[in-house]
Amino acid sequence: MRTLNFTVAGAALCLAMAGTAWAQDGDTIKIGVLHSLSGTMAISETTLKDTVLMMVEQQNAKGGLLGKKIEAVVVDPASDWPLFAEKARELISVQGVDAIFGCWTSVSRKSVLPVVEELNGLLFYPVQYEGEESSKNVIYTGAAPNQQAIPAVDYMAGELGVEKWALLGTDYVYPRTTNTILESYLKGKGVAEGDIFVNYTPFGHSDWSKIVADVVALGKDGKKVGVVSTINGDANVGFYKELAAAGVSADDIPVMAFSVGEEELSGLDTANLVGHLAAWNYFESADTPENKAFIESWHKFTGNAERVTNDPMEATMIGFNAWVQAVEKAGTTDTDPVLKAIVGVEVPNLTGSMAKVLPNHHLTKPVLIGEIRDDGQFDIVSQTDPVPGDAWTDFLPDSAKLDADWPGKECGMWNTETNSCVQVQSNY
Secondary structure, eight states: OHHHHHHHHHHHHHHHHHHHHHHHHHTEEEEEEEOOSSSTTHHHHHHHHHHHHHHHHHHHHTTOBTTBEEEEEEEOOTTOHHHHHHHHHIIIIISOOSEEEEOOSHHHHHHHHHHHHHTTOOEEEOSOOOOOOOOTTEEEOSOOGGGTHHHHHHHHHHHHOOOEEEEEEESSHHHHHHHHHHHHHHHHTTOOGGGEEEEEEOTTOOOOHHHHHHHHHHTTTSOOEEEEEEOOTTHHHHHHHHHHHTTOOTTTSOEEESSOOHHHHTTSOGGGTTTOEEEESOOTTOOOHHHHHHHHHHHHHHTOTTOOOOHHHHHHHHHHHHHHHHHHHHTSOOHHHHHHHHTTOEEEOSSSSEEEBOTTSOBEEOOEEEEEOTTSOEEEEEEOSOEEOOSSOTTSHHHHTEEEEHHHHSEEEEETTTTEESOSOOOO
């Protein structure tokens, strides 16, 4: 009889322990952090990992989400594009995360897309990109081309008098697609094909002497040359050093960068870069109460008053806060209810306006042009009201007729001429 009692008691204890473990698991909401912490993109992506961790800490200090603590599961895809897909699958299938915050390059995002769509996961993508995409399972919190590339070119032509264009990019989908859009746009503005020079280099490229020489030679006829840079990662270090070595100033040949912000400049001698430009939706120098509070929080979290802020950090913050609002609205972290709830959500940005999640899963964002200062910060020389992100560009014929509307048409590739959905899967 005593043996039976011990057996029953032991079984009860095991059940109680199992119940306790389940309760602990049930009190935690997991999110994934999918950013390169090593390799060529670590220079840009490590900061975004830290940003997510800061947002999680702040939300947990407010009581968490739905009465539960948020836990960030951090993985390192190591600037290896196929590894992004493997790590995304691990986060969703093994770790059981409810949302992923991650990716920088479009090739990493394209690698992850089939995984999040197959497993019905949720990715918040925080970096400017080439557009031509709208996935049910992705919220694009960075800029589409009409929120960065097109306004930047307009600024260079209108304000700086640029007539000849060097489109320099890293060899992957974002620079190639962006430059295809820009070539079409420039030709539509009357720029001759011979006045557009396009060049691509691999990730980590370091020898820029010939390319810089070719850019300089482009202006031998006296026409004003401008560089539009979609160079990514640590290759920017060598590019700007070569410009300085060649004696090229911003007055001679202005460079408009789409992937160089405060974080990248913090590792460079900026004395010779003063006056060169960048187009983003946020700069650390923005003078608003929201931005001052964000910077203060960042310095407190990192314990380092020298750590800069940048545009993808703001986009990460906006995405996290939009997800929190949508989860609270839906009352669950399940993907489909959250996606239904998130369209129309508005989150304060750091430049004084509101970022709104649109039916095409893009945001409204202001367009800012900044000039590099000798302290590695930017003087904001131009700023627009918030611009709605366009998933499909108006400057490529096949794309101009496409639209995206997830809550309305449940399609990210809707043909407005035939009133039909071309395809639902987004890995175009």
